[in-house]
Amino acid sequence: MNNVWEQILLEHARIVFKYLIKIGATREDAEDITQETIMKTIECLGQIEPEKMRAWMFKVAIHRYYSLHNKNKSVVKLNEEDLERLLPVFEHVESNILTKEQASELEEVLHGLQPTFQQLLILKYYMELSYKEISEILDVKETHVKTYLQRARKSFKKIWEEKGYE
Numbered sequence: 083m084n085n086v087w088e089q090i091l092l093e094h095a096r097i098v099f100k101y102l103i104k105i106g107a108t109r110e111d112a113e114d115i116t117q118e119t120i121m122k123t124i125e126c127l128g129q130i131e132p133e134k135m136r137a138w139m140f141k142v143a144i145h146r147y148y149s150l151h152n153k154n155k156s157v158v159k160l161n162e163e164d165l166e167r168l169l170p171v172f173e174h175v176e177s178n179i180l181t182k183e184q185a186s187e188l189e190e191v192l193h194g195l196q197p198t199f200q201q202l203l204i205l206k207y208y209m210e211l212s213y214k215e216i217s218e219i220l221d222v223k224e225t226h227v228k229t230y231l232q233r234a235r236k237s238f239k240k241i242w243e244e245k246g247y248e
Contacts, residue, residue: 087127094136095120097209098143104204107147115150119143137211137218144219187247194241199234206231 095116102112119142123130130138192200205211205219213231217224 090135091120091123094139097136098139101140101204101209102143102147104208105147105201106151111147111150115143115146118146134218137215140211140215140219141221184247187242187245191238191241191245191247195234195237198230199237202227202231202234203238 098119099112099116102115103109107115119139122142123135123139126138192203195203202216205216206213211219213224213227217227220227222230
């Protein structure tokens with residue numbers, strides 16, 4: 083493998099690792115899954131289209147994570163920095179500056195969503211993946227991703243308003 087491919091592979095692996103941590107993997111599990119994902123990617127390098135490598139790696143890592151852990155126990159762990167990156171996407175929040183109280187509120191609302199909606203919002207707004215990449219990772223049509231994200235944002239907004247947050 084040449085140096086350019088190695089750099090691309092390692093950069094994608096770093097992003098996959100961060101995502102695994104965000105969806106609740108322990109550091110050790112995330113390291114193991116990321117390493118397994120790298121190995122599988124190297125084995126299949128000739129079969130993966132270069133522009134789809136990141137999505138392919140996400141897909142492998144997510145499947146491995148869910149095979150290790152019960153899908154229903156998916157918990158998203160967010161720190162204040164993550165919350166600061168998510169907050170601006172919600173149109174009813176006017177300020178991009180998070181107070182600790184707002185961060186806590188955002189985390190509470192995000193945890194109130196079903197795991198699928200949590201995952202979609204993190205993939206789109208934290209990991210900054212395109213609709214196409216998300217559709218490849220989740221094995222759904224791109225139009226479904228857009229629809230599900232719209233529902234996730236709507237659900238987020240509803241919970242936010244029900245709790246009386248501003």
